[in-house]
Amino acid sequence: MKYLHTMIRVSDPDETIRFFNLLGLREIRRMENEAGRFTLIFLAAPGDESAQIELTHNCGETGYAGGRNFGHVAYAVENIYESCQRLADAGVTINRPPRDGNMAFVRTPDGISVELLQMGPALPPAEPWASAPNIGSW
Ligand SMILES: C[C@@H](O)C(=O)SC[C@H](NC(=O)CC[C@H](N)C(=O)O)C(=O)NCC(=O)O
Numbered sequence: 001m002k003y004l005h006t007m008i009r010v011s012d013p014d015e016t017i018r019f020f021n022l023l024g025l026r027e028i029r030r031m032e033n034e035a036g037r038f039t040l041i042f043l044a045a046p047g048d049e050s051a052q053i054e055l056t057h058n059c060g061e062t063g064y065a066g067g068r069n070f071g072h073v074a075y076a077v078e079n080i081y082e083s084c085q086r087l088a089d090a091g092v093t094i095n096r097p098p099r100d101g102n103m104a105f106v107r108t109p110d111g112i113s114v115e116l117l118q119m120g121p122a123l124p125p126a127e128p129w130a131s132a133p134n135i136g137s138w
Pocket residue numbers: 007009036038040054056058
């Protein structure tokens with residue numbers, strides 16, 4: 001068996017694509033279904049195209065409230081501080097800052113939790129992250 005993708009339903013596909021673009025993912029294909037009034041958009045990191053996230057947008061459907069049964073999707077990043085700074089500069093809330101130089105959590109525009117993990121060993125503590133508080137329900 002081979003892992004293919006995780007699917008999340010999204011209220012605003014363009015806003016969600018912009019979010020994942022900040023993480024370095026790029027759209028690799030999309031499927032419009034006129035009859036079903038939905039669009040599927042697949043994104044992956046260049047060089048890691050086999051690990052995809054599928055965005056499902058149902059026309060006119062918004063206001064998703066996250067089910068407790070879904071946890072998060074996780075990505076390994078080259079530099080957790082640079083990734084979080086890029087997200088923060090773009091207005092994304094860093095809900096669980098990388099105080100330990102290793103792990104951070106953010107959320108997609110619909111509130112899906114995304115874990116960011118430092119590739120390899122944790123980085124040394126660095127401000128502003130070392131003393132940054134959790135934000136929101138974390
Ligand atoms: C292409 C393949 O990866 C799919 O996931 S298609 C699965 C299919 N999706 C839809 O019908 C999208 C619109 C639907 N209204 C929805 O919101 O899912 C499907 O069977 N979805 C049902 C599901 O529970 O995933």
